[in-house]
Amino acid sequence: MTTNIDYEQLVNAIGDAVIISDANGAITLWNPAAERMFGFTQSEALGQSLDLIIPERLRGRHWDGYNKTMATGETRYGHDLLKVPAVDKTGRAMSIAFTVALLHSEQGEVSGIVAIIRDETVRFQEERALRKRITELEALN
Numbered sequence: 001m002t003t004n005i006d007y008e009q010l011v012n013a014i015g016d017a018v019i020i021s022d023a024n025g026a027i028t029l030w031n032p033a034a035e036r037m038f039g040f041t042q043s044e045a046l047g048q049s050l051d052l053i054i055p056e057r058l059r060g061r062h063w064d065g066y067n068k069t070m071a072t073g074e075t076r077y078g079h080d081l082l083k084v085p086a087v088d089k090t091g092r093a094m095s096i097a098f099t100v101a102l103l104h105s106e107q108g109e110v111s112g113i114v115a116i117i118r119d120e121t122v123r124f125q126e127e128r129a130l131r132k133r134i135t136e137l138e139a140l141n
Contacts, residue, residue, distance in 0.1 A: 011031050012032055014031065014033060015033055016116050016117060016118050017031060017033045017034035017036075017037045017116070017119075018031040018114065018117075019031075020112055020114045020115075021113055022111065023110065025049055025051075025066055026048065026049060027047065027048050027050065028046065028112065029114075030042045034117070037088070037094075037117065038053050039089030040052060040088075040089050053086045054086065055087050055093070066113075070110055073109075075113075077100050079099070081097050082097065083095065083097045083120065083124075084096060094119060094121045095120045095121045095124035095125075096117050096119055096120060097118050097120045098115045098116055098117040098118065
């Protein structure tokens, strides 16, 4: 039995942010979870650079890797969970975790990247506080 899947409905219903960017890094898909996570509406994000959510200090490194991926058609982050800083619309620092997949044109060329993103800010802060507490307790011994 073949099930016909409504991919737009799926992407809009998913709890994680789904962002697609084209070969130049312009945002072409921004789902409702991305709106909630980063604070930018779909109309504010579409067509904009991924710099929208990348901290300024990390942009050079990001674009080096992004352009290399577009040129080679390979990414080392296809299966690994990548954890990096990000920023939201207000400039608030965030910790995000995501995986990426390359998208290809009908000719087989890399045409963009889809990222599935989860906000890990609270968990990251909790882990950092626990590590600090452990260090404090170990110093007492």
